[in-house]
Amino acid sequence: MAEARGIEIRNLWKIFGANGAAMIDKVKAGMGKDELNQSFGHVLGLQDVSISIPPGKIQVVMGLSGSGKSTLIRHINRLIEPTAGEILFNGQDVTRMSQQELMNFRRNETAMVFQKFALLPHRTVMENTIYGLSIQGVPRKQAEERGAKWLSRVGLEGFEDRYPAELSGGMQQRVGLARALTNDAGIILMDEAFSALDPLIRMDMQSVLLELQGELHKTIVFITHDLDEALRLGDRIAILRDGKVIQQGTGEQIVLRPADDYISSFVHEVNRGKVITVRTIMRRGPAPSTTGVTLLPTALLEEAARAMTNADVNRANVVDDSGKLLGHISLAKTVAEMIAPDISEDDETDTPTEISAAAS
Amino acid sequence: MDLVNFPEMSRENLRAMRVAIDGAFRDFTRAYGETLEDIFLPVRILLDFLQRLLIDSPWILVLAGLAAGVWLLSRSWKITLGTVLSLLAIGYLGMWTDTMRTIAMVAVCTLIAIFLGLPIGILMSRSERANATITPVLDMMQTMPSFVYLIPVVMIFGLGNVPGVIAVVIYAIPPMIRLTNLGIRQVSRDVLEAADAFGASSWQKMREVQLPLALPTIMAGVNQTIMMSLAMVVVASMIGVRGLGQPVLQAINNQFFTLGVMNGLAIVAIAIVFDRASQAYGKRIQKHLEAQHG
Numbered sequence: 001m002a003e004a005r006g007i008e009i010r011n012l013w014k015i016f017g018a019n020g021a022a023m024i025d026k027v028k029a030g031m032g033k034d035e036l037n038q039s040f041g042h043v044l045g046l047q048d049v050s051i052s053i054p055p056g057k058i059q060v061v062m063g064l065s066g067s068g069k070s071t072l073i074r075h076i077n078r079l080i081e082p083t084a085g086e087i088l089f090n091g092q093d094v095t096r097m098s099q100q101e102l103m104n105f106r107r108n109e110t111a112m113v114f115q116k117f118a119l120l121p122h123r124t125v126m127e128n129t130i131y132g133l134s135i136q137g138v139p140r141k142q143a144e145e146r147g148a149k150w151l152s153r154v155g156l157e158g159f160e161d162r163y164p165a166e167l168s169g170g171m172q173q174r175v176g177l178a179r180a181l182t183n184d185a186g187i188i189l190m191d192e193a194f195s196a197l198d199p200l201i202r203m204d205m206q207s208v209l210l211e212l213q214g215e216l217h218k219t220i221v222f223i224t225h226d227l228d229e230a231l232r233l234g235d236r237i238a239i240l241r242d243g244k245v246i247q248q249g250t251g252e253q254i255v256l257r258p259a260d261d262y263i264s265s266f267v268h269e270v271n272r273g274k275v276i277t278v279r280t281i282m283r284r285g286p287a288p289s290t291t292g293v294t295l296l297p298t299a300l301l302e303e304a305a306r307a308m309t310n311a312d313v314n315r316a317n318v319v320d321d322s323g324k325l326l327g328h329i330s331l332a333k334t335v336a337e338m339i340a341p342d343i344s345e346d347d348e349t350d351t352p353t354e355i356s357a358a359a360s
Numbered sequence: 361m362d363l364v365n366f367p368e369m370s371r372e373n374l375r376a377m378r379v380a381i382d383g384a385f386r387d388f389t390r391a392y393g394e395t396l397e398d399i400f401l402p403v404r405i406l407l408d409f410l411q412r413l414l415i416d417s418p419w420i421l422v423l424a425g426l427a428a429g430v431w432l433l434s435r436s437w438k439i440t441l442g443t444v445l446s447l448l449a450i451g452y453l454g455m456w457t458d459t460m461r462t463i464a465m466v467a468v469c470t471l472i473a474i475f476l477g478l479p480i481g482i483l484m485s486r487s488e489r490a491n492a493t494i495t496p497v498l499d500m501m502q503t504m505p506s507f508v509y510l511i512p513v514v515m516i517f518g519l520g521n522v523p524g525v526i527a528v529v530i531y532a533i534p535p536m537i538r539l540t541n542l543g544i545r546q547v548s549r550d551v552l553e554a555a556d557a558f559g560a561s562s563w564q565k566m567r568e569v570q571l572p573l574a575l576p577t578i579m580a581g582v583n584q585t586i587m588m589s590l591a592m593v594v595v596a597s598m599i600g601v602r603g604l605g606q607p608v609l610q611a612i613n614n615q616f617f618t619l620g621v622m623n624g625l626a627i628v629a630i631a632i633v634f635d636r637a638s639q640a641y642g643k644r645i646q647k648h649l650e651a652q653h654g
Contacts, residue, residue: 077557079553079556079557103559103561104559105559106556106557106558106559107558107559108559110557111557111558112554112557112558114550114553114554114557116550117550118548118550118551118553118554119551119554120551120554120568120569120572120573121551121573122572122573122575122646131558132558132559134568135555135558135559135560135564136559183558189557
């Protein structure tokens with residue numbers, strides 16, 4: 001397998017239209033999306049996007065429709081040409097690659113999973129799975145061996161000779177995932193890969209992805225409009241609006257410190273108990289009263305609350321991997337943090353330093 | 361000013377223009393006629409060979425061969441049986457030789473139409489300029505009365521099979537080109553994007569994605585081309601193409617009702633056989649579309 005490498009997106013601009021490059025300065029000078037469209041007939045796709053995608057992690061890009069997230073992911077393998085900016089991979093700028101270099105980059109370094117699956121209807125499941133390898137010219141027999149391995153990993157053993165139209169949406173997307181994995185690329189681009197699936201199947205596919213990622217450690221760029229999905233999958237999340245990154249960080253950072261009202265309105269509905277970790281609400285020092293419960297700082301509030309309720313205590317000590325005491329939490333505080341954003345000043349918690357530590 | 365009579369060109373000028381163009385074309389025919397005939401020599405050889413093969417072989421072998429061909433295309437006993445019965449009736453009613461000539465003619469014309477039409481259709485699907493240039497030519501080929509382009513063809517090639525083939529191909533090739541173009545253009549963007557994302561070259565995309573997905577539409581084009589070739593058989597008989605068209609022409613000139621109807625029905629029978637066989641083949645190659653999840 002190709003070693004996972006990160007991707008560095010720097011000052012990426014995309015303005016759709018006849019003369020996009022000339023419009024960048026106008027947007028920089030403060031022209032809005034609507035004026036650009038009405039007066040000059042250009043559409044603002046991305047403005048000055050910089051994201052540093054860490055190697056071997058899942059980077060989620062979240063935004064509502066029209067936010068430019070699908071445009072952004074298509075820049076990484078240059079299905080869309082940028083107006084300005086750089087995309088660095090392994091010291092090479094994807095935006096400056098020749099056609100041949102780009103073709104090799106797409107064949108060997110990246111694989112993509114699509115919202116509408118985009119399987120070839122005239123090919124069987126197996127033939128779809130080895131599509132990337134057949135393009136690379138890998139001999140059929142060898143390709144099928146590799147394809148069979150991934151098909152069984154995504155749970156499609158026995159379906160090799162079916163056609164895509166015979167499969168349900170969830171199964172078709174498993175083929176899409178197997179096709180991407182069979183390519184053995186370090187980067188997997190997933191464009192709203194699970195958005196077209198039913199909620200239960202979507203959860204299921206998220207679990208499949210997390211399980212695979214647990215051992216593969218690929219660099220995954222995952223596009224979604226669903227914050228719950230973003231929080232569940234993303235090691236890091238970037239939120240896009242009108243083609244602009246308005247916040248990036250870990251899920252916990254975004255839930256705890258939304259950068260603006262727009263993000264707050266999303267975050268409001270989130271199940272905080274599944275996002276916030278014990279470390280965030282921990283107080284220094286040991287618990288004032290004795291308690292039999294100890295937790296790791298990375299435990300989620302939901303897990304902490306369950307542990308304390310099960311043991312029928314209202315405090316727990318927080319210890320690190322080696323058993324060293326870090327601090328303690330109370331059940332009351334845990335539940336309070338879980339059910340609603342605590343807007344009032346709480347001078348007892350000492351969180352900000354911990355958050356920045358978690359981000360690094 | 362006279363607004364009732366159109367201000368037309370003077371008669372002398374009009375006549376001079378016609379004479380000049382006719383003269384130029386006659387000179388062209390004299391100068392290049394033989395070269396053009398040489399270019400089309402392979403077509404004549406192929407057609408002559410096929411006609412002799414079908415006519416000179418024992419009829420039972422030809423019948424078996426045609427039935428086998430229809431079976432291979434359609435995999436349908438009904439269509440194959442229908443073919444055999446039609447051919448037996450045709451033979452019994454004394455139209456065997458003419459029918460074989462017509463089948464050979466249609467086969468050659470269809471092959472040429474596919475051979476030329478497919479690349480032209482592909483070109484049109486890939487280039488907007490080619491599309492804009494060729495579309496009006498196709499419109500002209502389909503609407504121009506076929507008798508009109510028979511004139512220059514006969515001037516160059518004289519009477520016989522080759523001008524017949526040319527006239528039939530001009531008439532029958534447009535659907536092949538149009539439907540190839542349409543089929544390729546209809547391939548979904550999503551699938552093409554996936555091919556791009558996996559690094560397919562444009563040749564790989566054409567061969568493995570666009571052409572296979574366009575195939576049902578292309579097959580509809582082949583089917584149309586066959587039907588239109590058959591429809592031209594009677595017209596082609598006016599310039600010396602032998603086959604089922606000639607007795608029809610004779611029947612029109614002499615008011616031989618039965619002769620006309622019999623040969624006309626023979627053309628219809630062949631048309632139905634070709635149509636069913638090619639459509640069944642088209643359906644069979646897209647079996648992946650019929651499979652439904654459920």
